[in-house]
Amino acid sequence: MKILVCISHVPDTTAKINFKDNNTAFDTDGVSFVINPYDEFGLTKALFLKEKHGGTVTVCHVGPASAEPTIRKALAIGADDAIRVDAEPTDGFFVASQLAAIVKENQYDVVICGQESIDYNGGQVPGMLAALLDLPFVNACVGLEVEGTNATLEREIDGGKEKLTASLPLVLGGKKGLVEESDLRIPNMRGIMMARSKKLEVKPATDAAKHTAVAQFEKPQPKAPVKMIAADNVEELVNLLHTEAKVI
Amino acid sequence: MSVIIFAESTEGKFKKATFEACSYGAKIAAATGSEAHALVIGSAPADLSVLGKYGADKVHHASDAALDEFNGAAVASVLKAAMDAIGAKYVVISGSFNGKTVAPILSVKAGAALITNVNSLPASYGPLVVRRSAFSSKGLADYTTSADVAIISIIPNAIGVEEHNKAGEVATLDAAPAAKNTTVVSVDRVKGQIPLPEAELVVSAGRGMKAAENWTLIEKLADTLGAATACSKPVSDMHWRPHTEHVGQTGIAIRPNLYIAIGISGAIQHLAGVSNSKTIVVINSDAEAPFFKAADYGIVGDAFDVVPKLTAAIEAFKASN
Numbered sequence: 001m002k003i004l005v006c007i008s009h010v011p012d013t014t015a016k017i018n019f020k021d022n023n024t025a026f027d028t029d030g031v032s033f034v035i036n037p038y039d040e041f042g043l044t045k046a047l048f049l050k051e052k053h054g055g056t057v058t059v060c061h062v063g064p065a066s067a068e069p070t071i072r073k074a075l076a077i078g079a080d081d082a083i084r085v086d087a088e089p090t091d092g093f094f095v096a097s098q099l100a101a102i103v104k105e106n107q108y109d110v111v112i113c114g115q116e117s118i119d120y121n122g123g124q125v126p127g128m129l130a131a132l133l134d135l136p137f138v139n140a141c142v143g144l145e146v147e148g149t150n151a152t153l154e155r156e157i158d159g160g161k162e163k164l165t166a167s168l169p170l171v172l173g174g175k176k177g178l179v180e181e182s183d184l185r186i187p188n189m190r191g192i193m194m195a196r197s198k199k200l201e202v203k204p205a206t207d208a209a210k211h212t213a214v215a216q217f218e219k220p221q222p223k224a225p226v227k228m229i230a231a232d233n234v235e236e237l238v239n240l241l242h243t244e245a246k247v248i
Numbered sequence: 249m250s251v252i253i254f255a256e257s258t259e260g261k262f263k264k265a266t267f268e269a270c271s272y273g274a275k276i277a278a279a280t281g282s283e284a285h286a287l288v289i290g291s292a293p294a295d296l297s298v299l300g301k302y303g304a305d306k307v308h309h310a311s312d313a314a315l316d317e318f319n320g321a322a323v324a325s326v327l328k329a330a331m332d333a334i335g336a337k338y339v340v341i342s343g344s345f346n347g348k349t350v351a352p353i354l355s356v357k358a359g360a361a362l363i364t365n366v367n368s369l370p371a372s373y374g375p376l377v378v379r380r381s382a383f384s385s386k387g388l389a390d391y392t393t394s395a396d397v398a399i400i401s402i403i404p405n406a407i408g409v410e411e412h413n414k415a416g417e418v419a420t421l422d423a424a425p426a427a428k429n430t431t432v433v434s435v436d437r438v439k440g441q442i443p444l445p446e447a448e449l450v451v452s453a454g455r456g457m458k459a460a461e462n463w464t465l466i467e468k469l470a471d472t473l474g475a476a477t478a479c480s481k482p483v484s485d486m487h488w489r490p491h492t493e494h495v496g497q498t499g500i501a502i503r504p505n506l507y508i509a510i511g512i513s514g515a516i517q518h519l520a521g522v523s524n525s526k527t528i529v530v531i532n533s534d535a536e537a538p539f540f541k542a543a544d545y546g547i548v549g550d551a552f553d554v555v556p557k558l559t560a561a562i563e564a565f566k567a568s569n
């Protein structure tokens with residue numbers, strides 16, 4: 001089974017977010033980057049599938065060379081090889097088009113993405129990729145089993161879950177549940193050493209449109225100071241929620 | 249050139265998020281001098297014209313039985329057919345689980361720009377500029393597009409439902425859906441509970457509750473308020489609560505009117521999913537818990553003491569109002 005895991009390279013979840021150039025760009029100064037958390041679940045799932053069914057796990061990232069440490073980390077976790085498309089990933093359709101070209105060239109059976117990148121929270125790339133390739137798409141995917149060319153999947157729906165089937169190849173937007181938190185693999189010394197000699201192919205971008213652009217960023221307004229209420233005066237809280245906040 | 253709204257329903261009822269999408273679409277229609285058309289796909293509530301009350305000038309129904317179970321490609325193909333038939337410039341889709349599946353497929357099939365996670369009305373229309381949440385609520389971004397057609401996916405509860413007085417004239421849309429490429433085997437939906445993203449009141453608890461069995465206190469408070477329940481990530485990781493209740497950066501992002509956080513420290517990853525709640529109440533035994541900085545109201549105290557008292561006070565309030 002040939003598996004492709006698409007990874008995005010995002011600010012660490014504790015990062016403070018600042019903007020620069022008159023609020024027209026994200027300030028990466030002092031920000032450390034990681035594999036998008038959703039993609040880590042997908043990568044581990046891919047390794048489990050490979051262990052069970054055989055095959056290969058390739059990771060792909062669309063982005064500049066500065067993302068290579070993140071790609072190497074995915075190789076250290078256990079991916080066999082990697083592809084980097086050398087382009088700025090500023091638009092969802094543009095990124096999906098790059099990934100579609102890679103999938104067409106290499107014919108993967110399963111393409112695993114995360115449900116969204118935690119930086120721009122687009123939630124666009126996986127569905128667009130599936131549509132460009134005319135493949136089945138399962139989003140917010142929390143379960144995947146493969147048997148021959150058939151897949152059984154589970155996805156979250158509003159207020160519950162749905163079980164579904166589809167035939168390979170397919171694209172999914174995954175999250176925790178594909179594997180558990182405790183299954184996530186942390187790169188060990190051997191993995192890190194091996195990752196250095198694994199193949200990381202750099203490809204030029206293919207032509208594709210960019211549909212959107214950011215005109216301006218802004219930080220959310222800070223909150224007004226908290227009102228503290230004594231623990232033995234919960235009636236006061238109920239009163240404030242009713243008369244001041246008007247939420248009950 | 250009009251506005252099309254994807255009108256979702258579950259089990260014979262329109263979702264609140266659908267009313268919100270209609271209200272939003274009606275405002276775009278008013279601002280651009282066009283009409284708002286709702287599109288209902290598959291099995292539907294009996295009264296479709298009710299969408300007029302939320303801003304739909306017309307309600308189209310594509311009732312092909314093949315659409316009764318959800319499939320992203322099939323639903324997108326019908327939306328595309330409606331866009332062609334009606335002539336859409338804007339498509340409004342709620343950021344529900346199904347909405348998030350359909351929107352990117354539709355954007356490719358229709359050659360339209362997609363802007364997701366939108367939390368306000370467009371600031372301008374030529375070119376379109378609309379504000380969205382980014383960086384897990386740590387930033388806001390004004391997106392713009394030069395594409396002819398734009399799909400706007402809105403965050404549930406960010407815009408609000410508004411009543412209008414439109415006709416909601418019902419028509420049938422004949423569209424042959426694309427073949428389904430997934431098959432639903434079973435649906436497991438919690439009965440009689442408001443889906444967390446749509447809930448207006450949420451009671452949430454963290455590791456401070458110490459054990460799964462102590463959630464009876466949390467559930468009692470939630471029931472008294474008529475609220476949905478949520479939890480922090482470690483709580484769902486330890487299986488004290490189901491994954492579907494996990495809120496935050498890697499869980500669900502919510503923005504209820506009231507979020508009560510009990511025994512949750514307020515880590516930055518937790519705040520990322522809840523900081524947009526209109527009113528935040530924090531109950532924590534540690535006066536230094538970071539969550540107090542993000543709260544509107546705070547109580548320093550032991551949850552096992554404060555929560556039952558709060559439940560009783562709300563019961564008393566409800567009885568006298």
Ligand SMILES: Cc1cc2nc3c(=O)[nH]c(=O)nc-3n(C[C@H](O)[C@H](O)[C@H](O)COP(=O)(O)OP(=O)(O)OC[C@H]3O[C@@H](n4cnc5c(N)ncnc54)[C@H](O)[C@@H]3O)c2cc1C
Nearest residue numbers: 454455456480481496497498499511512513518533534551
């Ligand atoms: C990549 C990544 C992603 C993450 N994503 C998320 C996410 O999406 N959502 C999320 O929630 N977390 C997330 N986390 C975890 C996050 O960093 C915190 O560890 C987590 O939110 C802490 O949960 P908690 O507040 O329940 O527990 P704790 O931090 O242990 O806090 C428990 C709190 O309860 C209080 N307490 C104890 N006893 C009582 C009592 N009797 N009465 C009242 N208060 C009491 C304590 O004072 C403390 O403040 C993520 C972490 C990482 C690294």
Ligand SMILES: Nc1ncnc2c1ncn2[C@@H]1O[C@H](COP(=O)(O)O)[C@@H](O)[C@H]1O
Nearest residue numbers: 006062089113114116117122123124125
């Ligand atoms: N630049 C990128 N390179 C490779 N994969 C990406 C990239 N951006 C997004 N993805 C994939 O698409 C998913 C959703 O991202 P997004 O649409 O940006 O929210 C991510 O979890 C990745 O799997």
